[in-house]
Amino acid sequence: EGEDGFDISALLKETGDVTLDTGFVNTASCSSKITFINGDTGILRYRGYPIEQLAEHSNFLEVSYLLIYGELPTQEQADAFDARLRRHTLLHEDLKLFFNGFPRDAHPMPVLSSAVSALSTFYQDSLDPFDPEEVEISTIRLLAKLPTIAAYAYKKSMGQPFLYPDNSLSIPENFLRMTFGFPAEPYEVDPEMVKALDLLLLLHADHEQNCSTSTVRLVGSSQANLFASVSAGINALFGPLHGGANQAVLEMLATLHETGQDPAEFMRKIKNKETNQRLMGFGHRVYKNYDPRAAIIKKTADEILGKLGADDPLLDIAMKLEEVALADDYFVERRLYPNVDFYTGLIYKAMGFPTKMFTVLFALGRLPGWIAQWREMIEDPATKIGRPRQIYIGEGARDFVPIAQR
Ligand code: ACO
Secondary structure (H helix, E strand, C coil): CCCCCCCHHHHHHHHCCCCCCHHHCCCCCCCCCCEEEECCCCEEEECCEEHHHHHHHCCHHHHHHHHHHCCCCCHHHHHHHHHHHHCCCCCCHHHHHHHHHCCCCCCHHHHHHHHHHHHHHHCHHHCCCCCHHHHHHHHHHHHHHHHHHHHHHHHHHHCCCCCCCCCCCCHHHHHHHHHHCCCCCCCCCCHHHHHHHHHHHHHCCCCCCCHHHHHHHHHHCCCCCHHHHHHHHHHHHCCCCCCCHHHHHHHHHHHHHHHCCCHHHHHHHHHCCCCCCCCCCECCCCCCCCCHHHHHHHHHHHHHHHHCCCCCHHHHHHHHHHHHHHCCHHHHHCCCCECCHHHHHHHHHHHCCCHHHHHHHHHHHHHHHHHHHHHHHHHCCCCCCCCCCCCCCCCCCCCCCCHHHC
């Protein structure tokens, strides 16, 4: 019997045996060969390769290939993949019109998801999830066009003209140029910026069954096409408890800086629950030790910020918050450590991105993971349409009451 006198066993008799696992804390929704995480020991591997080794020796292009096709590419395969992507960066001229329809102050995430959803209308020749050639071309189109869409979302928000992609550049170089360049002016791509961006994209590339990836799989399990499924994933990522956290972290740090509030006092209010705010960028559903991606970023944040010429007072506040949290029982007992988003915003800010673009950058990074997971799901003969059960706790059967008698 439940706390409110509710007879759960009687209800279960009517419902059948189901497991209640709110938030899927302990329920695996699929089996997967893509990403391995051990939250207790802080391990993350893509297709068996430790994230630390990939961060040090690989790049986003190779890692995208690895996630989607299962193996690291040979030089020949990497070159062919790169060349193919460069040929598909252009957006249809009519798709560009979409950007004009959105208000200039719109957040770029819904702009991104709407444009990706619209790809289903422009590429009706590649929507069959069971035709390997169609899946392949939609994979390439999505990987190549999302950076262009993201750059146009930025340009729209700035009221600046769009730039056509320059396919002599790599995907991250092209993205930076289309974002920060101007049509009549030469744009010098800064190799330090490219390196920093590439690392951040690589670190976000997959993270097994997180909220947005599970959304991509769930939508795809109805045999919805890749564009429709990824568009749904982008919307899931927009939430502040998921991808939106990188924006929320920076807003939190900026408020602390502007108001001059003592970080320790801010933390005291959070842990005493005097505010319903959380320490953004802290905590993770799976990592209960340390987020290995945060460890890599923290190690490089100082170096990257230095190279980008940024001496940001918000970095000092971030370090102070981390120091207080790591020594505080509330955070230690709940095993709340910095997650990947705690430091990324500072780097994006140093690169010149406005806070609204941070989650878009996360989406660019997570895209190969979403695609790899969607393809694995579609190729798996064991896949069934995702259809969770529930435990009904509403009214029992009752007779209809005519409106005059209610
Ligand atoms: N600040 C303060 N307290 C926290 C925080 C936080 N960031 N995160 C969790 N807690 C507390 C909760 O209040 C709760 O305390 P209680 O037991 O006293 O009620 C306890 O820790 C457990 O929290 P849950 O919400 O049950 O943990 P869950 O696993 O569901 O949430 C999540 C994980 C959403 C990441 C959470 O830690 C959070 O909200 N963090 C801040 C947002 C954030 O940084 N999100 C990015 C996630 S990583 C990513 O998407 C790349």
